[in-house]
Amino acid sequence: MDITIIGGGASGMAAAIAAAREGANVTIFEKEARVGRKLLATGNGKCNYSNTNYEGRIYNEGSEDFVDKVLKAVSPEETLAFFKDLGIYPRFESEGRVYPASEQAASVVDALRFELDRLPNIEVINSHWIKGIVRREATGGFFTVSHQNMRKHADRVIIACGGRAGSQYGCEGDGFVLAEAQGHSLVEPKPALVQLTCSEKYFTGLKGVRAKGEVTLLVKGKDGEIVPVGSEKGEIQFTETGISGICVFDLSGRANRAMEEGSCAVVIDLFPELSVHDFVVMMKDRLEKSKHKSCENFLNGLINKKLIPVILKESGIKKIEARASEITQEQLKSICRMLKQWRVGITGSKSWNDAQTTSGGIKLEEVNPETMESKLQKGLFFAGEVLDVDGRCGGYNLQWAWSSGILAGQKAATMEKE
Numbered sequence: 001m002d003i004t005i006i007g008g009g010a011s012g013m014a015a016a017i018a019a020a021r022e023g024a025n026v027t028i029f030e031k032e033a034r035v036g037r038k039l040l041a042t043g044n045g046k047c048n049y050s051n052t053n054y055e056g057r058i059y060n061e062g063s064e065d066f067v068d069k070v071l072k073a074v075s076p077e078e079t080l081a082f083f084k085d086l087g088i089y090p091r092f093e094s095e096g097r098v099y100p101a102s103e104q105a106a107s108v109v110d111a112l113r114f115e116l117d118r119l120p121n122i123e124v125i126n127s128h129w130i131k132g133i134v135r136r137e138a139t140g141g142f143f144t145v146s147h148q149n150m151r152k153h154a155d156r157v158i159i160a161c162g163g164r165a166g167s168q169y170g171c172e173g174d175g176f177v178l179a180e181a182q183g184h185s186l187v188e189p190k191p192a193l194v195q196l197t198c199s200e201k202y203f204t205g206l207k208g209v210r211a212k213g214e215v216t217l218l219v220k221g222k223d224g225e226i227v228p229v230g231s232e233k234g235e236i237q238f239t240e241t242g243i244s245g246i247c248v249f250d251l252s253g254r255a256n257r258a259m260e261e262g263s264c265a266v267v268i269d270l271f272p273e274l275s276v277h278d279f280v281v282m283m284k285d286r287l288e289k290s291k292h293k294s295c296e297n298f299l300n301g302l303i304n305k306k307l308i309p310v311i312l313k314e315s316g317i318k319k320i321e322a323r324a325s326e327i328t329q330e331q332l333k334s335i336c337r338m339l340k341q342w343r344v345g346i347t348g349s350k351s352w353n354d355a356q357t358t359s360g361g362i363k364l365e366e367v368n369p370e371t372m373e374s375k376l377q378k379g380l381f382f383a384g385e386v387l388d389v390d391g392r393c394g395g396y397n398l399q400w401a402w403s404s405g406i407l408a409g410q411k412a413a414t415m416e417k418e
């Protein structure tokens, strides 16, 4: 069996190793000068390559059954064993995150590369950018064509080109174009796991502020009403254009998708551990005891210093050095609202270069989750981010790439031809 894999990223390399171990002759075409470039940047250079915690919503809505089948076929445990076999010793960190004990993404890339080199039936062709897949009706196989005009016959093709996130590492959505040319359709790709940009001007002064809290995404519902669709707790990082941090990243794909339907917003709660009632009681008591202080000092020790002038100004208090005793009931109400229910308009997100994954991609109903084969084109398989699957931060996206890649490689190598 001759298999061509388009893309030498996480899923493509895993697919190649799995297929070659089943005896197939494998060729990987990689557009970049070397395989696994994006992998080097993962997990801040440490590569958070898996996660052992599967509680709650991990992957995008509608993908759950599909992902479940794939992760049952090639489980996270099997994936860790696959990597252990390549020499990657796992280190388990908080919330189930798994990193290589070396704490170097380069060691994961090297381990995969060594195995690609070791297996005699794998050929890696770098700097070759595949621009087309052509079916050979006579044989039921395919040939792929690169921009460098190399044609290569294959019985089976695996599209493992990634999505559009981290486009500086070679992912510019080619997999979508190749799949569409084979009759597949897409859920419109949007940047995910990315900073959100906000409409309020005051963000320019908040750059660098970090605060623990809860962020709730509000979107326009079917009847035009604004409804909350998800909340995440964690560290909120304020940037000069908006908000960032893992809790924001985990809402960003949905926010970008919701913006197709119109505007969306977030509500930031800087004190999620207190009910609104208890918070207001605490603030009234605090004000009572702070009457001799300035407005600025009234909030000292409660929130990051850089936030104080913004909160006061937005609550109608022009002079931060004015006496706290001058704060009116209305202004106190407004301060409480900002600290517990701070509503911020979302205008979009940072670009594909800044995104860590893609929300959207090839529609899952057109692919068989038992085999990763296209339901439209026999012999065509998919793996990784090119499909409409995106996970939370924490190693889930790479886990998806490994599981779907290994399954696609095994099935492409072993499935009987009809």
Ligand SMILES: Cc1cc2nc3c(=O)[nH]c(=O)nc-3n(C[C@H](O)[C@H](O)[C@H](O)COP(=O)(O)OP(=O)(O)OC[C@H]3O[C@@H](n4cnc5c(N)ncnc54)[C@H](O)[C@@H]3O)c2cc1C
Binding pocket: 006, 007, 008, 009, 010, 011, 012, 029, 030, 031, 032, 035, 036, 037, 038, 039, 041, 042, 043, 044, 047, 048, 049, 050, 128, 129, 130, 131, 160, 161, 162, 163, 165, 166, 169, 170, 171, 172, 174, 175, 355, 356, 357, 383, 384, 385, 386, 394, 395, 396, 397, 398, 399, 401
């Ligand atoms: C900065 C950053 C940090 C991240 N950190 C983590 C993390 O710690 N944990 C985690 O789980 N996920 C992380 N991710 C997400 C994770 O890297 C991806 O989900 C994963 O790499 C997707 O695997 P893939 O094989 O589908 O695509 P990719 O790994 O993107 O590989 C696709 C490959 O295909 C090649 N290619 C594209 N088009 C063509 C073509 N036409 N011809 C030939 N080759 C082509 C590309 O050059 C690329 O090498 C991170 C992403 C980024 C950008």
